Amino acid sequence: MxxxxxxxxxxxxxxxxxxxxxxxxxxxxxxxxxxxxxxxxxxxxxxxxxxxxxxxxxxxxxxxxxxxxxxxxxxxxxIEAPVQVIPEPKKAVKKTQPKESVPVKTAPPVKRKITIPDxxxxxxxxxDQIDAKFSTIKSEEKTKIENTVISPAFDEDDTPLDDTSIKLLDVALEKGSLNKKVMDREKKVRFFRENFPSD
Structure with a gap:
């Protein structure tokens, strides 16, 4: 390139x-x-x-x-590069007495630093700074998770703030058990008894 x-x-x-x-x-x-x-x-x-x-x-x-x-x-x-002079647009000039020719001096071009306004x-x-911040946030979350005590009655895929787990806790308080599998089975049995009564 x-x-x-x-x-x-x-x-x-x-x-x-x-x-x-x-x-x-x-x-x-x-x-x-x-x-x-x-x-x-x-x-x-x-x-x-x-x-x-x-x-x-x-x-x-x-x-x-x-x-x-x-x-x-x-x-x-x-070695200086040749300076290219750009002529300015001509204005309407009134005819006056001819002037003596004066040599025109061209000033060297001024180099301006390009700055992007912030x-x-x-x-x-x-x-790198963004990645470092993300890694610190993730490590803080991991330490918070490790410090919290998770009840063994919940499966690993359950979240403590899930709506179903709150309902399970209510049922467990009534029945005295937190075993989720037993409660799911009882729910299914109750569902079938209510929807399909046997005579």
Whole structure:
């Protein structure tokens, strides 16, 4: 891939990020569907930033001789690229007395650093930071689960906050048993007796 293509790709990535930021600001924040949209936009921005970093980290395989000589410590004259002057649009000029010709000096082009405005109060996180936060949250959940005591009367697939387990506890308080299999069997028997009475 040529350097020009890399630079153009970085420029399109910067423009895409800028447009995503504008889109993010234009969405109404008081709607219920905005949170997933914001998360998707932030995820896409992070992907684009990662791609931009990869593009900027690429190495130049066949650099020009002047570039390699400057890196190696040899001092050579820096050859300046010819400056292209863009003529300004002509305005209606009143005819006056001819003036003496004055040589026009062209100022060297000013290099401006491209900065992407960060209007968000939330700082950008790298994928590594996000993964680290997720792993800490998961480890905290595991320690909480390990610290809670689970009654052996429940099967492993039951959750303690399930509606059926609450009903089972009510029945167990009445009958004095927490064995779920016996209770399921009694439920089935009761169901068939109520729906299919035998005479």
């Amino acid at each position: 040529k350097v020009v293509h890399v630079i153009k790709r970085v420029e399109t990535i910067d423009n895409d990020i800028k447009e995503l930021r504008k889109l993010e600001k234009s969405i109404a924040r008081d709607k219920s569907f905005t949170t997933p949209i914001f998360m998707t936009i932030e995820k896409q921005i992070n992907i684009l930033l990662g791609e931009r970093i990869k593009m900027l980290d690429l190495q130049i395989l066949n650099p020009p001789e002047s570039f390699t000589a400057g890196i190696a410590g040899e001092e050579e004259e820096i 209007d968000d109060d939330i700082p950008m996180l790298t994928q």
